[in-house]
Amino acid sequence: MHQRSAHRSLLVIGSVALDDIDGPAGMQRDLLGGSASFIARVASYFTKKVSVVAVIGDDFPQTHVDELTQLGVDTSAISRVPGETFHWVGKYSDDLTSRETLDTRLGVFGEWQPKVPEAQRDAQLVLLGNIDPVIQLDVLKQMRAPALVALDTMNLWINIKRPELLATLAKVHTLMINDEEARLLAQEHNLHKAATAILKHGPSSLIIKRGDAGALLFHEGGAFAAPAMPLADVKDPTGAGDSFAGGLMGYLAYAGDLSPKTIRTAMIMGSVMGSFAVEKFSVDGIRDLTNAKIQKRFDDLAELTHFERITI
């Protein structure tokens, strides 16, 4: 990918975690996980202006941080503090379509009050990963004038901090959630109606991630459907949604504009990167990608959906 001078800067705030994941392939322990781990790594393929704000404990392997640094990511705001790193333990069903959380040990993540370093308060794109909406809003207030703020959240916050989440939502441009979260937030099963209801809370666009059914974008310019690549080998869905977000935001930073046309392409890049993520465990699917591999899958998605416009 050529490095354009027009690249925008991207600030990612989220979790950096260790995961124990059980499933059809057996238990895998201490995998690198966390939303920011996937997002930043994916975005680094598109721009070298990525910085991460996160917290880790003293059990977190420094090699993971070093690897991100080597990819050109600014890791100076990943704070190491005494205590255990956020640790998620989950189990997937045999068909990988559902998962249950067996244990969540917040560790140092539980009392984290993120502080955005002075140098990063001018970031043009901001991705507020899935954390307490009160903290998301606090982080947002530290930013000067971002051109685009995207927010992720989850059922936990929708259920226990709805008013706080809605207050944060009113301040962001884009909400990125999955279909069940959209239904829960809107209290409406129909996704089209749910989107209309959610957009009334402030954001100008809503992206609904639907796993192997692709992703939908709803915004003023209408709707856009990004397909998911039909894959024969799916190993681990963990991080697929975050990789989608990383591809989308990374491409927007790379492209340097936020036109509807560019946002459509960015949705496809999200689908591309999500499809790589699920093919291997942890971040292995998004490790060592090349421009050629990314371009190939982009072209494959274009071919997957191409049809001729006809007049009957």
Next chain:
Amino acid sequence: MHQRSAHRSLLVIGSVALDDIDGPAGMQRDLLGGSASFIARVASYFTKKVSVVAVIGDDFPQTHVDELTQLGVDTSAISRVPGETFHWVGKYSDDLTSRETLDTRLGVFGEWQPKVPEAQRDAQLVLLGNIDPVIQLDVLKQMRAPALVALDTMNLWINIKRPELLATLAKVHTLMINDEEARLLAQEHNLHKAATAILKHGPSSLIIKRGDAGALLFHEGGAFAAPAMPLADVKDPTGAGDSFAGGLMGYLAYAGDLSPKTIRTAMIMGSVMGSFAVEKFSVDGIRDLTNAKIQKRFDDLAELTHFERITI
């Protein structure tokens, strides 16, 4: 739609039924239903060379038959015999995503031995609607040299007549089923792997219908994903899959060729017609459509999925 001389003829064999449907809108009784009712009506928008082979009882309103005839469909092979018409009673969940069968009264459908009239044995396209695979094969043997034979089936036949179904499958070009049926038939959850397994049984293409996640085509030329239109008002999913099939086969008859390019367009026409079907009860959603309405939704689907091919 202009009537091309190159139109191919389409023979549809399937059920013509009466449905009692319970759901969020309350119980609706004696609705016109059955696969052939949807398929033939939808296909009639694309070609006037549609004929139906079906059976009805003496309780079936003649107006429904007359209406099909007025649309240009050859209904001469819809046989009325003494007894009750096939009657399905079902109940949808409040969110319309699942349904249970409360009662199935086969009536005259139970002992039906379809006979294709001499004049229709030269039909170029054949759609074998969801009936006993032994009967499907018997019908197929009555045809002379169809250019394309498509088959629909259901979990019942996959479960109780698997060997017979596989024998029929070996003789057809295209299998059109939904995702759960594909998984059941292949004994494999992953749809890509399921498709590979199913295509080994003989058909050259497999179409997997996924409801509001669209439809997937797997064939020698690779995969194609047709989106579903995100709709705010969904009233009744009954007949959506059959309307998809009718749009697909109707468009193929209209276009007059079976090239991969035309098949992709036909998949989109399937999605267009399926989207109309769910907006109202019974066949009301596919009644009184115009070329302009069909073209508009086709264009909307094109717009829904359009993105620019870029080089990174």
